[in-house]
Amino acid sequence: MAKIHVRDLWLYFPLIGADSQSLKRYLKQVAIGGSLARKGGSQQTSLVALRNVNLSLGPGDRLGLIGANGSGKTTLLRCLAGAYAPDKGEVEVDGRVASLLDLSMGVDPSATGLENIRLRGLVAGLSSKEIKAKTEEIADFSGLGPFLAMPMKTYSSGMQARLAFAAATSVEAEILLMDEWIAVGDAGFRQQAQERLTSLLERAHILVIASHEPTLIRSICNKVMRMDHGQSSEVVDIDQMDELMARPAPGSTM
Amino acid sequence: MMTMTLVLGIGINYSALLHQQVKDLLPFVAIGLVVWGFLNASIAEGGDSFVMGAAMIKQSALPLPMFILRTSIRNAINLAHQVVIIVAVLAWFKIFPGLPMLWALAGLVILICNLGWVGLLLAMFSSRFRDMPQIVAAVLQLVFFLSPIFWRPPPALANSLFVAANPFYFSIQSIREPLLHGVSPPQTLLFLLPLAVVGWIVTILVYNQTRRRVVHYL
Numbered sequence: 001m002a003k004i005h006v007r008d009l010w011l012y013f014p015l016i017g018a019d020s021q022s023l024k025r026y027l028k029q030v031a032i033g034g035s036l037a038r039k040g041g042s043q044q045t046s047l048v049a050l051r052n053v054n055l056s057l058g059p060g061d062r063l064g065l066i067g068a069n070g071s072g073k074t075t076l077l078r079c080l081a082g083a084y085a086p087d088k089g090e091v092e093v094d095g096r097v098a099s100l101l102d103l104s105m106g107v108d109p110s111a112t113g114l115e116n117i118r119l120r121g122l123v124a125g126l127s128s129k130e131i132k133a134k135t136e137e138i139a140d141f142s143g144l145g146p147f148l149a150m151p152m153k154t155y156s157s158g159m160q161a162r163l164a165f166a167a168a169t170s171v172e173a174e175i176l177l178m179d180e181w182i183a184v185g186d187a188g189f190r191q192q193a194q195e196r197l198t199s200l201l202e203r204a205h206i207l208v209i210a211s212h213e214p215t216l217i218r219s220i221c222n223k224v225m226r227m228d229h230g231q232s233s234e235v236v237d238i239d240q241m242d243e244l245m246a247r248p249a250p251g252s253t254m
Numbered sequence: 255m256m257t258m259t260l261v262l263g264i265g266i267n268y269s270a271l272l273h274q275q276v277k278d279l280l281p282f283v284a285i286g287l288v289v290w291g292f293l294n295a296s297i298a299e300g301g302d303s304f305v306m307g308a309a310m311i312k313q314s315a316l317p318l319p320m321f322i323l324r325t326s327i328r329n330a331i332n333l334a335h336q337v338v339i340i341v342a343v344l345a346w347f348k349i350f351p352g353l354p355m356l357w358a359l360a361g362l363v364i365l366i367c368n369l370g371w372v373g374l375l376l377a378m379f380s381s382r383f384r385d386m387p388q389i390v391a392a393v394l395q396l397v398f399f400l401s402p403i404f405w406r407p408p409p410a411l412a413n414s415l416f417v418a419a420n421p422f423y424f425s426i427q428s429i430r431e432p433l434l435h436g437v438s439p440p441q442t443l444l445f446l447l448p449l450a451v452v453g454w455i456v457t458i459l460v461y462n463q464t465r466r467r468v469v470h471y472l
C-alpha cells in the first residue's frame with residue numbers, strides 16, 4: 001500500500017560560501033588564528049530549509065504544492081525522494097518512487113541512446129530483465145529510430161529531451177514526484193507526451209507536484225498544501241485553494 | 255597506449271642512463287607503471303566520484319558508496335586492458351617464475367581494498383573542499399617521482415622513509431616482486447593489510463558523520 005508520512009520534519013542547509021570551499025584557504029585561516037572569534041559556538045551558518053513540516057498521504061491522493069520561490073517545495077520533494085536525510089523528524093515513504101524532478105538525471109552524453117535507456121533504468125532500480133522489456137517501448141515512443149545507436153551528445157536538445165522524457169515516464173511507480181509539469185518536444189510530440197504523462201499520473205497511487213500554475217493544480221490535484229519559508233500549511237481540499245492562497249504568510253511576521 | 259610508450263621510453267632510456275640491462279629494468283618499469291596508473295587513477299577519480307554524480311545524488315536515494323564502486327569498476331576494466339603490456343613484456347623477456355606468481359593477485363586484492371577507502375574518504379573531503387582534487391593530483395605527482403616506481407632504490411636509500419615505509423611503493427612491490435621473482439616480500443603485505451583495516455575503520459567513522467551532509471556540499 002503506497003503511503004507517505006512526514007512528521008515534524010526539519011531540514012537545515014549549511015551555507016558554504018565559495019571562500020570556504022577551499023581547503024587551502026581554510027587551513028590558512030586556522031594558521032593565522034582567524035577562527036578565534038568563532039570559538040564560542042563554532043556553529044556554521046545554516047539555512048532552515050524545512051521547518052516542522054507535517055504531511056500524510058495515502059492512495060488516491062494527488063497533492064499540489066504551492067508557494068513562492070525558495071519556500072521549500074523542491075526541497076520537500078527531494079526529501080520524499082530520499083536525497084536529503086531529515087535533520088529532525090521522520091520521513092516515511094512506502095512504495096516505489098519515481099521522481100521526475102530532473103529528466104536528464106544520470107544521462108551520460110558520450111553513451112548511445114540505448115545505453116542511456118539502460119543506465120536510466122538501472123538508476124531507477126529496475127532489473128536487467130525489466131529494462132530489456134521496456135527498452136523497445138521507450139525507443140518506439142521517443143521516435144528517434146536509428147539515432148538511438150548514436151551517442152547522446154550528437155542529439156539536438158529536443159531529441160535529448162524526447163529520449164529523457166520517454167525513459168523517465170516509462171516507470172511503473174506507485175508514488176510520483178514532479179517539479180512543475182513537463183512539456184517537451186515539437187507540436188506533434190507534445191500531444192503524445194501529454195497523453196503519456198496523464199496516463200502515468202492515473203496509474204500512480206500518489207502524486208506530489210510542485211507548481212506555480214493554479215489552473216494546472218486545479219485540474220490534476222485533489223489536495224493542496226502551501227509552503228512559506230520552509231513552513232507548511234495543513235493539507236486542504238482543492239476547493240479551498242483560493243482561501244489557502246489568500247492567507248497571509250505565516251513566516252511574514254518574522 | 256600512453257602507458258606502453260611510457261614503459262618503452264623510460265625502460266630503454268633509463269637503462270642507458272643508469273647503466274642497467276634493458277632486460278632487467280624494462281619489466282620492472284612496465285609492471286611499476288601499469289600498477290601506478292591504476293593506483294593513480296583510482297585515487298584521483300575516486301575523489302571526484304561524488305562531485306561527478308552530483309545530479310544523481312541530489313535527487314535519488316542511491317547509496318553514496320555506489321558512486322565509488324562505479325569509479326573502481328571503470329578503473330578495474332582499464333587495468334585489465336593494461337595487463338596486456340605486462341604479459342607481453344614478461345613473455346618477451348621470458349620471465350616466468352611459476353605458480354608463486356599468484357601472490358601478485360593477493361597484492362592486487364589488498365591494493366583494491368586500500369584504494370576503496372582512500373577513494374571514499376577523498377570523495378567526502380572533495381565534495382566539501384573543491385580544491386582537494388588539485389591538491390591530490392599534485393601530491394600524487396610528487397609521490398610518483400619520489401617513490402621507486404620506475405627506478406630501483408639504491409642500497410644507500412634502503413632505510414629512507416620512501417623505501418622502507420611507503421604504502422605506494424609497497425603496493426607496487428606486492429604485485430611486482432611475485433611476477434618478476436616469484437616471491438612476495440613479506441613486509442609489504444604485513445604493512446598493507448593492517449593499513450586497509452585501519453583505513454576502513456577511520457573511513458567508516460568519518461562516513462557515518464558526513465554521509466547526510468555530502469548532498470548539501472554538492
